[in-house]
Amino acid sequence: MAPTLKDLPQIQALLDRPAIADLVTRYSHGEVVEVLRGVIGALRLAFLSGDMPDLPDFASTSFAARVAKQIEAGRAPSLVPVINATGIIIHTNLGRALLAPQAVEAMQMAATAPSNLELDLATGKRGSRHAHVERLICELTGAEAAVVVNNCAAAVLLSLMATAQGRSVVASRGELIEIGGSFRLPDVIAQSGAVLREVGATNKTRIGDYAAAIDDSTAVLLKSHTSNYRIVGFTAAPERRELAKLAQERDVILMEDLGSGVLIDLSPYGLPDEPVVRDILKTGVDLVVFSGDKLLGGPQAGIIAGRRDIVAQLKAHPLMRAVRIDKLSLAALGATLRLYRAPFEPVRDIPVLAMLSAALEEIEGRAHRLAQMLRGIGMAQVEVTESVAYAGAGSLPDQDLPSFAVATALPDMTVELLGAALRRATPPVIGRIAQGKVMLDMRTVAEDELPHIARAFAQISAV
Structure with missing residues (x-):
């Protein structure tokens, strides 16, 4: 006789069978019940749709093994190497920058043993986690001071919130970028509590446009490196030195969202002239923000480098606690930055650059x-x-x-x-x-x- 809906057992009846009861001991009651409900539910739907499915031997070890296999599949991690x-x-979808072995080793150390994350070993008093990478960043970029947060978007948000909240930020229309995941720079500016003042046109912005927009409410001139697109043809934009001179004359901050950010000149390797952070700061830009997990070749991080007084404001801002970098990323970033020093060769030792x-x-x-x-x-x-x-x-x-x-x-x-x-x-x-x-x-x-x-x-x- 062909099976019918009435032949489907109750969940409790299945749980009472020895092979299934053993699974409850090995795994958990909830996991076993979830899989059993799925199996019975699929068979019920097959009957209701007019199919005549073959029923498994619910008392067999093979059925219990099938249930166990589904539980194991559900327990498997979804984040796997590819x-x-x-x-x-x-590749953003594939985790961005691969870390160097030294960075992985540093993360393992930070994860498996207590560390002096926020302890000054010289004084025995509380220290700052930022101290573990600040000197390195300053050495490699020429900045007076530096601080690190959990990603570049957070770096931009913190920098604007600490310097321009309630005031205006002047930015070129041609640089109001959108980054991955539909995060738009105007939205970040608004979230910081600053007021965006757009100047120029999409393809042309002149130094006079910036100068005309500055008033008593202006706090920041924001330049954004268009790292994910290019405008070609009839274009114009002021040089960084022009903007720096204007910012100094009008007592406002010149900030640049560099996006990716490189610490070395990549042109010898046939790559375009991506601006080097040290060179940008030399032009007089007050604050530069850039990512740790792109061309730098490290973990996810937002690096902020520049004037000492501005960085001090950022360190003291309440938002810093919410966006600070975690200890594993901090350890990996420090190890990656050290690979830019001799005797290491970054293009050999850092996977992205290699x-x-x-x-x-x-x-x-x-x-x-x-x-x-x-x-x-x-x-x-x-x-x-x-x-x-x-x-x-x-x-x-x-x-x-x-x-x-x-x-x-x-x-x-x-x-x-x-x-x-x-x-x-x-x-x-x-x-x-x-x-x-x-x-x-x-x-x-x-x-x-x-x-x-x-x-x-x-x-x-x-x-």
Whole structure:
């Protein structure tokens, strides 16, 4: 006789069976009940939709094993390592900057042992967590003082709230940027309690526009580095030195939201002239804010560097407590900053900079080695092709980085299904789809990740 809805057991009846009762002991009552409700609910829906599902043997060990497997799947972490084969080095969706081993080691130390996070070892009194990186930042940027918060948006918010709350901020219309996640600079200014005063036009703003906008209510001239887009053609903007001179003459603060921020000149590596923080401060900018987890190559952080008196205001502001950097990120940032000192070589020791500056011959060789591995497992549609990689995360938006990729396809699978299957691999492999193939860009893939990619394809091909 075919099963019916009446043959579905009650949850309590299932819990009373020995194999299921054992699961309650191994896991928890709530987890087991949740999975059982899901199983019974799916069978009930099948009956109601007119299907005639085969009922499992609810008393069997195989059914209990199925329940246990679902519980284990639910317990698995959702945040997992992936292989970034997109060619986007600082990929926001994939966690941005990879940390150097020294930074990871510093985080582990801070996580597993007590530390002098806010203890002055010389005096035995309470110290400041900012002291652990302030001297390093000042050394590397030439700033008088520095402070670090949990991200760059918080750095902008704190800086404006401490210096311009209830007063006006003058900014060019061409620099009212939107960053990832639809966070817009005008909204951050409004949240700080300051009043935005826009000047100039989208493509042209002159020093006279800034000068005409300054009045008794003005606190800050805000310059924003357009790191995630470019306006080309009929454009104009005042030089930083012009703005600095104006700000000094009119007794207002010149602040720059640099966004990404670099500590070294990247032009020798074929990259555009991204402004170096030290050079910006030399022009007379009073305060510069920039990210720790982009081109700097460290953890998520918002770094604020500049005049000592302004930084002191920020340190004393009540918002600082809410946006301060945590101890793990602080440890990683300190370790990353130390890699900019001799005898270290940042372009060698910091993963982001190493990928940006990698030799094209090295990348091509890695592509050919992966292609050989894939052909070795029987894949026919494999080709090494020239590619274009990018810095990512709004950094160097118009700079193409020459690269090489392995283009792949399977005869009985669409590229969309192949891309999805690679994302389900362990570890997941994230590529991009172009020209009807899955492209795996080797600028962002490490040598020791090649066997994992080949193994993923072998598992997919075997299905």
